[in-house]
Amino acid sequence: MQLTGIHHLTAISAKPRENLAFYTGLLGMRLVKKTVNQDDVSAYHLFYADGKANPGTDLTFFDFPAAPEQRGTNSISATSLRVAGEKSIGFWRDRLKKAGAHAGDVAEVDGRLTLPFEDGEGQRLVLIDDGGAGRSSPWDKSPVSVEHQIRGLGPIVLSVHDAARTATVLTAVMNMRHARSYVAPAAQGEVQVFAMGEGGPAAELHVIAQKGLPMARQGAGGVHHVAFRTPDETQYHAWTQRLRELRIPNSGEVDRFYFRSLYFREPNGILFEIATDGPGFATDEPMETLGEKLALPPFLEPRRAEIEAGLKPIG
Numbered sequence: 001m002q003l004t005g006i007h008h009l010t011a012i013s014a015k016p017r018e019n020l021a022f023y024t025g026l027l028g029m030r031l032v033k034k035t036v037n038q039d040d041v042s043a044y045h046l047f048y049a050d051g052k053a054n055p056g057t058d059l060t061f062f063d064f065p066a067a068p069e070q071r072g073t074n075s076i077s078a079t080s081l082r083v084a085g086e087k088s089i090g091f092w093r094d095r096l097k098k099a100g101a102h103a104g105d106v107a108e109v110d111g112r113l114t115l116p117f118e119d120g121e122g123q124r125l126v127l128i129d130d131g132g133a134g135r136s137s138p139w140d141k142s143p144v145s146v147e148h149q150i151r152g153l154g155p156i157v158l159s160v161h162d163a164a165r166t167a168t169v170l171t172a173v174m175n176m177r178h179a180r181s182y183v184a185p186a187a188q189g190e191v192q193v194f195a196m197g198e199g200g201p202a203a204e205l206h207v208i209a210q211k212g213l214p215m216a217r218q219g220a221g222g223v224h225h226v227a228f229r230t231p232d233e234t235q236y237h238a239w240t241q242r243l244r245e246l247r248i249p250n251s252g253e254v255d256r257f258y259f260r261s262l263y264f265r266e267p268n269g270i271l272f273e274i275a276t277d278g279p280g281f282a283t284d285e286p287m288e289t290l291g292e293k294l295a296l297p298p299f300l301e302p303r304r305a306e307i308e309a310g311l312k313p314i315g
Contacts, residue, residue, distance in 0.1 A: 069222030
């Protein structure tokens with residue numbers, strides 16, 4: 001029973017209109033689902049992905065009117081986005097600088113070229129060269145040319161107070177393997193790399209112990225949770241049973257309509273989700289018009305008028 005990679009990452013934005021402009025306009029990602037937070041329908045849930053909304057490419061945002069995140073440990077401290085090749089890294093360096101985005105310098109980290117940058121709310125992102133490995137589904141309406149488009153999610157970086165306890169859950173509970181370690185000057189310490197499935201940048205968690213930092217406080221510009229891929233419902237049910245047998249507190253099975261979810265927290269309090277690859281975002285909309293209208297799962301459809309009345313237009 002193996003997780004196959006990162007499924008999606010969900011962050012927080014207090015400025016959904018600006019968020020939409022940044023991720024579709026500047027980054028050229030496709031808005032594949034404009035829906036609501038199923039646990040708080042007053043908030044949008046926006047999903048950005050590749051041209052075919054493949055699992056593993058989704059960067060999503062809850063629209064919460066929250067204060068800015070207070071950075072610290074016991075949090076997800078960086079989200080990687082994969083691009084193909086050194087030329088693409090150079091393209092993005094120039095594009096981000098021209099747009100006035102907050103971007104760092106190109107550097108080799110863990111043997112891969114990287115470019116750190118932030119969105120307008122301080123969301124910490126990193127473009128990473130994946131060498132073009134694996135399939136890609138470009139979006140033909142993206143303002144970014146096909147060869148430079150974002151291909152999906154890369155390694156997710158966790159900052160924790162107690163790395164040993166996190167490592168135990170990753171390996172003994174979630175069946176990840178410790179792949180290697182490296183020293184990252186920006187992280188001020190050694191980073192432990194844990195891999196899933198076939199491994200590679202789309203299937204890695206990078207964990208660093210940062211005991212000297214204050215505890216993070218979640219908010220706008222921060223991350224809410226990270227989700228991991230399980231290929232089908234048989235394995236999804238098996239993960240539910242595994243958490244139950246190990247007496248790990250969890251949400252129980254949750255049907256999100258577009259995928260099935262199972263939530264629990266690792267020992268330092270970071271929220272994890274195990275999510276199925278399907279049914280997918282084209283379940284209730286044609287692939288060609290994903291994200292163009294407000295989509296609601298069937299159990300929320302009777303409340304559409306009420307829900308739409310409580311949302312601000314974002315374009």
